[in-house]
Amino acid sequence: MTDSTVRIDITDLPAVVQQFLTALDTRDTSAVAGILTPQASLTDEGHTHTGVPSITDWIANAASEFTYTTTPVAAERTSTNQFTLIQHLEGDFPGGSADLNYRFTLEGALISSLVIAP
Numbered sequence: 001m002t003d004s005t006v007r008i009d010i011t012d013l014p015a016v017v018q019q020f021l022t023a024l025d026t027r028d029t030s031a032v033a034g035i036l037t038p039q040a041s042l043t044d045e046g047h048t049h050t051g052v053p054s055i056t057d058w059i060a061n062a063a064s065e066f067t068y069t070t071t072p073v074a075a076e077r078t079s080t081n082q083f084t085l086i087q088h089l090e091g092d093f094p095g096g097s098a099d100l101n102y103r104f105t106l107e108g109a110l111i112s113s114l115v116i117a118p
Contacts, residue, residue, distance in 0.1 A: 010075045013083055016111055017104050021085070025070070029056040037112045044116040066093040073099065081106045 016035050023031035033052050041050045042058060049058045068091025076084045085102040098118065105113035 005076050005078045008075050008077050010072045013075050013085060014106060016106065016109055017083055020111060024059060027059055029059050032056055032059050035111055037107050037110045040112050042114045066091050068093060
């Protein structure tokens with residue numbers, strides 16, 4: 001944690017972050033499209049997807065060949081518009097489990113950036 005990082009309760013994450021996570025779990029691309037800035041970016045596994053169409057395509061296809069569950073572990077506010085959620089994944093993907101950081105940057109009530117990384 002940096003000096004400006006504050007641990008928060010997972011339920012205290014902004015509503016738009018919680019909406020994104022729900023939409024990701026259900027692969028609801030319409031819901032995701034409504035909570036992104038037009039030029040939003042999402043980086044996962046070293047690949048960056050920019051713009052709503054590219055991100056919704058990623059949502060529709062991300063890890064579709066695997067079955068997994070996610071468990072929120074911790075949340076942090078790293079600045080007034082940046083939040084990190086640490087999630088534990090378990091499933092039939094290579095390695096079987098992983099802890100991932102979901103680093104969100106907000107612009108108003110929308111998501112402008114998300115980086116998913118270990």
